[in-house]
Structures are given as structure tokens and as C-alpha cells.
Amino acid sequence: MSKIITGLATAGLATLVLGATTPLSAAAVPANGDRAAAAVDAEDRATASLPTPQVAFIQAEESGSRLTLGGLAPDADFVRIDVANGISGGTVGVWNGRFTHSISAQDVGKTATIRAYDYSSRSSSAAEVALGPMSAEGEDEAPGTPVIHAVSQYDDDHLVIEGTITHRPGLFHKTVVWAEGSGMSFDFPSENGAFSLTLPIARAGEVIDVTGSYGSHASEAAQVALVPTQRNTASEVHPLEVASPTAGDLLAAPEATFAGSGIPNSQIVVTRDEKTNRTSSTLCETRVSSLGDWSCTSPALPAGSHDTVITETPTWASAAKQETRTAFSIVDDADDDAGWTPSQPMLSSVTENASGRIVVRVIANRATTAEIVVGDHEETVRGSNGRFAFELDGSLAGATATVTGLLAENRGRSLEIPLTPVAAPDPSPLAAPRIHGIVGDAQNGFSIAGTTSYFATEFDVPGVIVQHEGRFIGGADTTWNGAFMIPVDAKYAGEELDVITVRDLAMSDRTTVVVEPTEGLDASDIFPIDVTSPAEGETIPADTEVFTGTGIPGSTVAISSTTETSETLAGELGKADVLADGSWRVELDAPLSAGDHEMTVTETPFWEEAAPAVSTRSFTVAADSEGGDDGEVAEKPITVTAPVDGSTFAAGSVVTYTGTATPGADIAVRLGYGLAPVTGTANASGEWTVSRWLGNAPYTATITQSKDGKQIGERHTGPTITPAATTAPIVVTAPADGSTFAAGSVVTYTGTATPEATVSVRLGYGLAPLVAEADENGNWSVSRWLGNAPYTATITQSKDGKQIGDRHTGPTITPAATTAPVVVTAPVDGSTFAAGSVVTFTGTATPGADIAVHLGYGLAPLLAEADENGNWSVSRWLGNAPYTVKVIQSKNGTPLTATHTGPTITPAR
Incomplete structure (x- = not known):
């Protein structure tokens, strides 16, 4: 059986947008902070295999009789190339992880085997390639257009163009970015995505092109005016975000893997007390890759809650630091082994991606990894928030997969999934968050405790943001089964804040809250703990495997029985999470013994500030799976005469179900988790009827009949009915x-x-x-x-x-275009000045534009900003030379109009 272990499923946001591959590391200047040294364990290196070589390109040489093969062999000293039945084999050296080899045209169409080696006798697995002209992905592509974030001036003699460029990392050649014109400046952002182009101050005021290239492929040019900008815009283009762990995550491993996105080549430091200069508080450090994603793993952490700070220091001194937070919990392994078993997976979707591979998305609450088995293929992936995505070869279409959630050594119930297309369910309507209370004080800060609801089968979990006067001040990328705890700075004491549920660009209605401590949390009043199955006093079959109920989203419930028989000792029957829709489902760990049971359900809320709640339930377990004393009960099957399967109803209306069953039987119609069953009794003719008000969801009925509290016959499934379409498009x-x-x-x-x-x-x-x-x-x-x-x-x-x-x-x-021309109102053209005097230049331009007045090569430009009416003014001490003024107006480094020339002024004789 082949077995594949893949890494953390959560990727940085920039990675998801750009389709990142494995990033490499690099450096850039000028820097605010030093690169953290990468430590390599010599013993591990000595025993590990080398990476498999990769062929980057095979291209014809000018002679036409040979081809050049280029490739990558990280950590290797040389590679051995063997051509089956060919004449072009040989051993070649590796420099900087790259190698080239000349191939005879006579070997085109043959297969070459390439294996890497180093001087300590380590080797790689073999790579095979068919010899013929080819380019690996990205090798024949131009990089993206450079993005200019700032023009900075760190000394009197130079200007520095600072920006980022997108191109796939790990290619054969380096990506180059350069500034055109005399005194060309260039940089190599291939491995970090950030560049700095240093130019002499003599070029101040010019409008130049900045272009990136890879081999013979050049990008579109970005124009930039060589005028110092007011600020660096990198943080706006690449905001610091944390994708994992998300707020409320429960991690079974003792270490935490942090991942997210930010400014390429910035330094990321994760701390637990905001003091990055203390070794004891730093959990991990890394650099943001060229595609804007980053990840690092902390050392082992103790069990319990952790509130961490992620600090980003950009590579340029002109860019400000960014900071964000994430809170999560480490679960004690011993506690996991003692009580927690992952839930049976729920299928979200089975789809085909652009590469023809099958993507299976499942949800297994409490699982940290999930396993899929299809024939002799077995694969295990890690996930977040119980969400797991598998990518399978397209040849497996139509087969049956078995998916199981895993937590440490504990395995949950398995789910069999036919590998046939299943569309992802429509996302839940975004609901405004419920605020259950505020904890903290004006000295140490506050935290907002709340819940927001979404479907249990929803793969992409919504987040929650907090705004003050329309400005974002905090939030949680995801919630823990709908529950969240968002920290708020103490400076907002007494202020009104808006709390909003978000998904992609969609936002819910806002919930406004005043930042002041509350007396406890009201979640248990809004979401009282309840058991929906079994009903009080109900007799249930001996093979019952699941109990259901409702409670506070994000809480945990534990069920225990006070009954002790010769077959089952009193104790815990199982645990479960309360999901975002307020429902819970406990899968019993062992069969129940026959007889009377007194069950206790203990709910532990997500927030430490909320007290646990307890509910009790009495029920009887029948002597057999039929729910009867001897299994022989005269019965009729359940039939449903109305409504018909596939019919619709008006949301908010009362729907009546009718049918037939065993005369005198008690009828229970269940319409979904979290809804109490609708009950009735079949008359002497076996006819029954029940009615219920329905909302705006689709419903599939599950109907059972019982006598004397004991189920008889098989349960009946159906009909499925849906709300009538009453929504007009926008x-x-x-x-x-x-x-x-x-x-x-x-x-x-x-x-x-x-x-x-x-x-x-x-x-x-x-x-x-x-x-x-x-x-x-x-x-x-x-x-x-x-x-x-x-x-x-x-x-x-x-x-x-x-x-x-x-x-x-x-x-x-x-x-609409509102660019005004540059006008110089003083001094007038041809005027004179006394050498050594201060001359004031005034004029008008586009309101809010950056103004640069140039008086000649070697002189730093005079800088100003046009006010709301477009007026500007600059002054300078002048020598005894004539001056011709050149004025450039720009915004964010982009010129608005052509350079304005004049006036010309001369020193008085």
C-alpha cells in the first residue's frame, strides 16, 4: 500500500491568490532587521536523502546538433545522467544548486535518468525525463509587473526605489529588476520578491521605467517619478494576515505551526508577550516568501490557552512594522486519549480541479488529521477547524473512498464516499454576531465574547471583524464552531464598536456594542442546554448509537450515565462539540445496557468566564434493537400521503404531514438536527397527522413509530420539501x-x-x-x-x-480625471535675484499632489504638497548661477502630468 503524508492544509492568503510553490529564502537592502540564522542539524543532514533533481529546460544549441539540459539539484555536489541506449550520459558538477549538460541530438526521444550525489555519499531518488525541447512551469514566463511601494532618500547622495515583483521561486535563472537610463541600477529579487534600486541624486526628478525580466522574457514596465514619496505603501498591498492557527483553534500537537501572508522578504517574529527582544518569549521566526506567504513552527508549548503576537518588520526602513494577534489552545494529549474521539466525517463536496484531480472536502470535528483510503492508496492530511481537503488522481473517479478523522491515537467512525461529483452546499446566510458579554477593564484592555452561526457542513468558515467608526480594529479569521473572543485595546473604553460576520467580500448586518464590562455572559440564557433525542421517558433500541441536542455554539458537551449494570458500568458515554448552528451529536463510545438510565449532560462553554451548564434525561434501553420485549409486534409500515416528495412550501407557513402506520402507534416526525420531533398517534385505522411551522430551509423527514415507548419497524425517510422561491434578484x-x-x-x-x-x-x-x-x-x-x-x-x-x-x-x-496643470506664479521668467538670497517659488497644481521643484543636477529637489486648493510653496537659498526650474507633480510616486519647465532666473549683476 502506498502511503502519502502531506503538510498543513492551510495556506497563506497570498499563496492562495498567486498559486505559490515552495518558497526560497533571500536578502534585501536596506534592512530594518537582520536575517535570523538558519540552523541545520548536521546529524540529520548526514542521514537524509538528497532532494530529487528537477529538469528546468532542454533547449537546442545554435549548432543544431546538440541540446542543453538545465536543472536544479539542491544540496548536491554533482549529478549523474544516464541515457538509455544513448551516447550523452555523464557526470556534471552542481553550482549553487544548478547544473547543465550537453545532449547529442541523436538522443532526442530517449529517456534520461538523473540522480544527485554529494561528497558524503548521500544520493537522491532518480528523476526520469524524455529528451526533447521542453520548459518546466515558469521557465518560459515573464515575471509580473514591478509594484513600486516607495521612493526613499536615506542620504544626501542617493534615492532608492523600493518595491516587489511576483515570479515563481525556485527556477533555474534569477529574476532581475532594473531601472532604465544612464547609471543603470539592478537587483535580483528571485528568491525574496523584494527589491531596492539605488540611484544617484543627480537623477532626481526624472521619470523612469522599472522592468523585471527572466531570461529573455521581460515584464511590463512600471513608471516612477524619482521624487521621494511621503510613505511606503507595501503594507496596503500586502497586509499582515494570519491564516493558521485561527482564533479558537484547538491544537493536539505540543507545537504550533503559524502561517499567513505579508510583505515579501519581511521578517516575521511570533511571540507570546510582545517582547521580541527576549529569547524566552519568541516562539519562532521566519521570512515572508517571494509570493507573500510565510510559516514557522514553535517549540513545544504547554497545554492551555495561548495569546500570541505576530510582528512583521519590512525589509525597507521606510515601511512601518505591522502587528496582529491570534489566540489558540493546546490540548493535553492525556486528556485527548481519555475522552475525545473525532466525530464521523461529514462530506462537504467532491469536485474536479483544473488539473483533472479529484478534490474531496470533508469535515471531522475534533480531528487534527484525516485519513482517506481508496483501494491501495492511503493518504493522511492535516487540517484546521476540523476541515480537510484531499487531492486524488483523476483515475480514481467512481471508486469508493473511506475517510476517518484522527486525534493522536484515537480514530473516529469512518464515512464511505463514492468519488462522484457532489457540489459544495450553498453557504449560510451571514448572520449578525450575537454579543454575550465583555470582559476586562480600562487598564488591561477588553475582550468581546460572542457567537455567529453557520451551517455545520460549511467548509469555508466565516470570520468576525470589529470596526470603530467604520475602521477595522480587530477580528478573528475564523471562529471556533461559531464562538469567538476578540481582544480590544483599552483606549476604546466607553466607545461604540460594530461587530460584523464576514466571508470573502460579504459582510453581515452589524451588531453595535458599547465597550464596558458586563456582569457575566448571557450565552446560556440564549442557548439553553437541551437534549432532543432521546426524549424524556422514551424507550430506545439497544443499538442506538447517537444522542442529539442543542446548546451554546462553540461549547463542549459530555454525557455520563448514573446507571450501573452487569454489562455497562456507570460513567462517561461520549463527548462532542456544539456546532455553529447550536446542535450537538454525541456518538456513543459503547453499546448501552438494557434497563433504565439516568443521563447527565454537562456543557462547558468556549469562554472561561461562562459557567458550565447541566441537563438530565431519563430513558429506557429496550432488550433488543426493535424496541420490543420479544421483537414480534403486529405492525404496518409507515407511509406518507402528504406532502409529496419534492414539493415546496411558503417559508413561515404551517405544513401538515399525513400518512398511515400501525394502529395506535406513537408517531415521531423529525425534520433535522436541533429541531424537536413533531409527535402524534395513529388512529384505529392507522391514519396519523402532525403539523409544524417551517422556516426557510429544505427539510427531509425521518419518521419512526413506537408502542409503549419501544420503536417498532424500520424508520421511514422522506419526503424532502423545499421553501418556494420568493427572492427577487438584485x-x-x-x-x-x-x-x-x-x-x-x-x-x-x-x-x-x-x-x-x-x-x-x-x-x-x-x-x-x-x-x-x-x-x-x-x-x-x-x-x-x-x-x-x-x-x-x-x-x-x-x-x-x-x-x-x-x-x-x-x-x-x-x-473623473481631476488633474490640474502645474503653474508657477513666482518668480516670473527672466527675473533676477541677489546671489545668496532666499527665493520662494509658488504656484498651483492638482490638490493633494506631491510637488518636486528641481533647480539643477546635484541639487536635492525642493519638496512640498499642494493644499486642498492646489496651492504650493517652497523656498531655497540660491548661489550665483542661473537656474531653470523643473516641476513634477505626482501621487504615490506616479507622475500626474509631464514635467513643467520654467521659469529661468539669473543672479543680479
């Missing part, structure tokens, strides 16, 4: 897509949606949504003052706090 009638607006003007958005729905128009992160109510005809309208940025609207509609229908994206509108 339509935007104004403004039109692609239209422009005058910056500073009020723009009105109008359109149609579901009558009386709440419509939220979001124009970007950090901006509060515009909210309106659609009238009885579905018409809605919202207005907002807009700045000078482009805006793409994201619009959702909801009822009773729950999103309905799909979100609508668009229109995109942009500010």
Missing part, C-alpha cells in the same frame, strides 16, 4: 457600470430587490455599508459622499438578519 439601475463621478460628490445608487428586504451596499473594506429597505415594489435607493478612489459595489439583501439570494457585484465607478 438589480442596479444607477449608476451605470464604468461611469465616473466628481470626487467629493454624493452618488446615489438605485435598483430593485426582494420587496421589503434590507439592502446593504458595500463599497470597500473600512467603509460602513449603506443600508436601505426595499419598498413593497422592491425599489431601493442609497446615497453616499465618495472620495477619489474607484469603487466596486457589493450588494446583499436580507430578511430577519439572514441573507437571501446571491450577492450582487457591480457597478464599478471611478473618479
Whole structure:
């Protein structure tokens, strides 16, 4: 059996966007901090195999009679190339992890075997390649267009262009970025993605092109004005984010692997008390890769809760540090072994990716790893929040896979999955968070405790953010089964904050809370602990395997029995998590003994500040699986006459179920986890009827019949009914897509949606949504003052706090061109000045533009910023030479207009 172990499933956000491969490390200048030294264990190195060589390209030489093979062999000193039945084999040296070898054209079409070696006799596994012209992925591609984040001036003699460039790491050649013009400056950001181009101050004021290239492939050029910028924009392009561990994660391993995204080549330091200069507090350090992702693993941590700080120090001194937090818990292995077993997996989806591979996504709560077995293929992956994704070869389509959740040595129940397409379920409507209380004080800071709901089978878990006056101040990337605890700085004491559930670009309605300590948490009042199965006094079959109930999302429940018989000792029957929808499902660890049971359910909330809750339940276990004394009960099968399978209902209406069963039998109709069964009794003719108010979800009925508290016959499944479509699509009638607006003007958005729905128009992160109510005809309208940025609207509609229908994206509108020309009002052209005097230059330009006044080579430019009316002014002591003024206006380093020349002034005779 082949066995594959893959790494942590969670990737940095930049990796997901750009499709990263394994990053390499590198350096850049000027730096705020030194690179952390990478320690290599000599003993491990001596026994480990070398990486398998990779062929980067095979290309024809000019002679036409030979080809050059280039490849990568990390850590190797030489490679051996053997060509089956060929003449081109040989041994070649490896330099800087790269090697080349000349191949005879006579060997084209033959197979070469390549193996790497080093001088300590270590070797690699063999790589095979068919000889013929080829390029590995990325080897024949140009890098992305350079992104300029700043033009900085660290001394009187130079300017430094600072930026990042995207290109696949680990290729044969280096990516080069250069600034065009005399005195060319270049850098090699291949392995780190960040570059610094140093140019003499004499070139100040020029507008130059910055271009990246890989081999013969050049990128598009980025234009930059050589004028010092007010700030470095790298943190806006690459905000620091943590993808793992997420808020509330429970980690079974004693160490934690941190992963996320940030500014390429920045230094990441993870600490537990914000003191990065103390060795005892630093958990791990790393560098952000060229594609913006990073990861590092801490040493062993004690069991319990951990609140960590992630600090990012960019490679350029002009860029400010970034900082974020994440909180998680380390679970004691002994506690895991004693009580926790992963739940049976739930299937989320089976899909095919662009490469033709089968992607299976499952959810197994409490599991830290999950195993999939298909025939002789076995694979184990790690996951986060109980979410696991497997990638399988497309040839396995149609086979049956067995998936099992694993926690340390404990294995949960397995689930068999046919490898046939299953679409991912529609995501849950985003619900506004419930705030259960605030803990802390104005000296040490506060924490907001709350819950937000989502479907138990939802693979992409929503997050929660906190805003103050429309500005992001904190949040949690994901929640622990809907529960969250978000720290808030003490400076917000007494302030109103908005708490919002988010998924991708969608945001829920906001919940506003005042930052002041509460007397305890109210979660148990809103979500009282309850047992939905078995019912009080119910007689259940001996083969019952699952108990269900409801409670506080994010809590844990433990079930114990006070009954002791000759077959089963009193004690714990099982544990489970309360999921984000408030439901729990305990899979019993062992069969129940026949007789009367007194069961206790203990709920432990997610927050330490909330007290545990207890519920009890009395029930009887029948002597056999039928629920009867001897298994022989006269019975009729269950039938359902209404509603018919596949029918629809109006959400909020009362639906009546009718059918037939055994005369006198008690009927229980169950419509889903977390819902109490609807009960009735079959009459003398066996006819029964039950009614229930239904919401806006689809329902599949599960119906059982019993006599004297003992189930008889088989359970009946069906019908499935769905809510009738009552949601109108969102339509935007104004403004039109692609239209422009005058910056500073009020723009009105109008359109149609579901009558009386709440419509939220979001124009970007950090901006509060515009909210309106659609009238009885579905018409809605919202207005907002807009700045000078482009805006793409994201619009959702909801009822009773729950999103309905799909979100609508668009229109995109942009500010109208408002660039004003550069005008110099003083001094006038041809005027004179007294040598040694201070001359003041004044004029007008685009409001808010950066102004650079150049008086000649070798002189640093005079810098100013045009005010809201476009006025600017700079002054300088002048010598005894004539001067011709050149003025450039720019924003964020990008020139707005051509360089303005004049006036010319001369010293008085």
C-alpha cells in the first residue's frame, strides 16, 4: 500500500491568490532587521536523502546538433545522467544548486535518468525525463509587473526605489529588476520578491521605467517619478494576515505551526508577550516568501490557552512594522486519549480541479488529521477547524473512498464516499454576531465574547471583524464552531464598536456594542442546554448509537450515565462539540445496557468566564434493537400521503404531514438536527397527522413509530420539501457600470430587490455599508459622499438578519480625471535675484499632489504638497548661477502630468 503524508492544509492568503510553490529564502537592502540564522542539524543532514533533481529546460544549441539540459539539484555536489541506449550520459558538477549538460541530438526521444550525489555519499531518488525541447512551469514566463511601494532618500547622495515583483521561486535563472537610463541600477529579487534600486541624486526628478525580466522574457514596465514619496505603501498591498492557527483553534500537537501572508522578504517574529527582544518569549521566526506567504513552527508549548503576537518588520526602513494577534489552545494529549474521539466525517463536496484531480472536502470535528483510503492508496492530511481537503488522481473517479478523522491515537467512525461529483452546499446566510458579554477593564484592555452561526457542513468558515467608526480594529479569521473572543485595546473604553460576520467580500448586518464590562455572559440564557433525542421517558433500541441536542455554539458537551449494570458500568458515554448552528451529536463510545438510565449532560462553554451548564434525561434501553420485549409486534409500515416528495412550501407557513402506520402507534416526525420531533398517534385505522411551522430551509423527514415507548419497524425517510422561491434578484439601475463621478460628490445608487428586504451596499473594506429597505415594489435607493478612489459595489439583501439570494457585484465607478496643470506664479521668467538670497517659488497644481521643484543636477529637489486648493510653496537659498526650474507633480510616486519647465532666473549683476 502506498502511503502519502502531506503538510498543513492551510495556506497563506497570498499563496492562495498567486498559486505559490515552495518558497526560497533571500536578502534585501536596506534592512530594518537582520536575517535570523538558519540552523541545520548536521546529524540529520548526514542521514537524509538528497532532494530529487528537477529538469528546468532542454533547449537546442545554435549548432543544431546538440541540446542543453538545465536543472536544479539542491544540496548536491554533482549529478549523474544516464541515457538509455544513448551516447550523452555523464557526470556534471552542481553550482549553487544548478547544473547543465550537453545532449547529442541523436538522443532526442530517449529517456534520461538523473540522480544527485554529494561528497558524503548521500544520493537522491532518480528523476526520469524524455529528451526533447521542453520548459518546466515558469521557465518560459515573464515575471509580473514591478509594484513600486516607495521612493526613499536615506542620504544626501542617493534615492532608492523600493518595491516587489511576483515570479515563481525556485527556477533555474534569477529574476532581475532594473531601472532604465544612464547609471543603470539592478537587483535580483528571485528568491525574496523584494527589491531596492539605488540611484544617484543627480537623477532626481526624472521619470523612469522599472522592468523585471527572466531570461529573455521581460515584464511590463512600471513608471516612477524619482521624487521621494511621503510613505511606503507595501503594507496596503500586502497586509499582515494570519491564516493558521485561527482564533479558537484547538491544537493536539505540543507545537504550533503559524502561517499567513505579508510583505515579501519581511521578517516575521511570533511571540507570546510582545517582547521580541527576549529569547524566552519568541516562539519562532521566519521570512515572508517571494509570493507573500510565510510559516514557522514553535517549540513545544504547554497545554492551555495561548495569546500570541505576530510582528512583521519590512525589509525597507521606510515601511512601518505591522502587528496582529491570534489566540489558540493546546490540548493535553492525556486528556485527548481519555475522552475525545473525532466525530464521523461529514462530506462537504467532491469536485474536479483544473488539473483533472479529484478534490474531496470533508469535515471531522475534533480531528487534527484525516485519513482517506481508496483501494491501495492511503493518504493522511492535516487540517484546521476540523476541515480537510484531499487531492486524488483523476483515475480514481467512481471508486469508493473511506475517510476517518484522527486525534493522536484515537480514530473516529469512518464515512464511505463514492468519488462522484457532489457540489459544495450553498453557504449560510451571514448572520449578525450575537454579543454575550465583555470582559476586562480600562487598564488591561477588553475582550468581546460572542457567537455567529453557520451551517455545520460549511467548509469555508466565516470570520468576525470589529470596526470603530467604520475602521477595522480587530477580528478573528475564523471562529471556533461559531464562538469567538476578540481582544480590544483599552483606549476604546466607553466607545461604540460594530461587530460584523464576514466571508470573502460579504459582510453581515452589524451588531453595535458599547465597550464596558458586563456582569457575566448571557450565552446560556440564549442557548439553553437541551437534549432532543432521546426524549424524556422514551424507550430506545439497544443499538442506538447517537444522542442529539442543542446548546451554546462553540461549547463542549459530555454525557455520563448514573446507571450501573452487569454489562455497562456507570460513567462517561461520549463527548462532542456544539456546532455553529447550536446542535450537538454525541456518538456513543459503547453499546448501552438494557434497563433504565439516568443521563447527565454537562456543557462547558468556549469562554472561561461562562459557567458550565447541566441537563438530565431519563430513558429506557429496550432488550433488543426493535424496541420490543420479544421483537414480534403486529405492525404496518409507515407511509406518507402528504406532502409529496419534492414539493415546496411558503417559508413561515404551517405544513401538515399525513400518512398511515400501525394502529395506535406513537408517531415521531423529525425534520433535522436541533429541531424537536413533531409527535402524534395513529388512529384505529392507522391514519396519523402532525403539523409544524417551517422556516426557510429544505427539510427531509425521518419518521419512526413506537408502542409503549419501544420503536417498532424500520424508520421511514422522506419526503424532502423545499421553501418556494420568493427572492427577487438584485438589480442596479444607477449608476451605470464604468461611469465616473466628481470626487467629493454624493452618488446615489438605485435598483430593485426582494420587496421589503434590507439592502446593504458595500463599497470597500473600512467603509460602513449603506443600508436601505426595499419598498413593497422592491425599489431601493442609497446615497453616499465618495472620495477619489474607484469603487466596486457589493450588494446583499436580507430578511430577519439572514441573507437571501446571491450577492450582487457591480457597478464599478471611478473618479473623473481631476488633474490640474502645474503653474508657477513666482518668480516670473527672466527675473533676477541677489546671489545668496532666499527665493520662494509658488504656484498651483492638482490638490493633494506631491510637488518636486528641481533647480539643477546635484541639487536635492525642493519638496512640498499642494493644499486642498492646489496651492504650493517652497523656498531655497540660491548661489550665483542661473537656474531653470523643473516641476513634477505626482501621487504615490506616479507622475500626474509631464514635467513643467520654467521659469529661468539669473543672479543680479
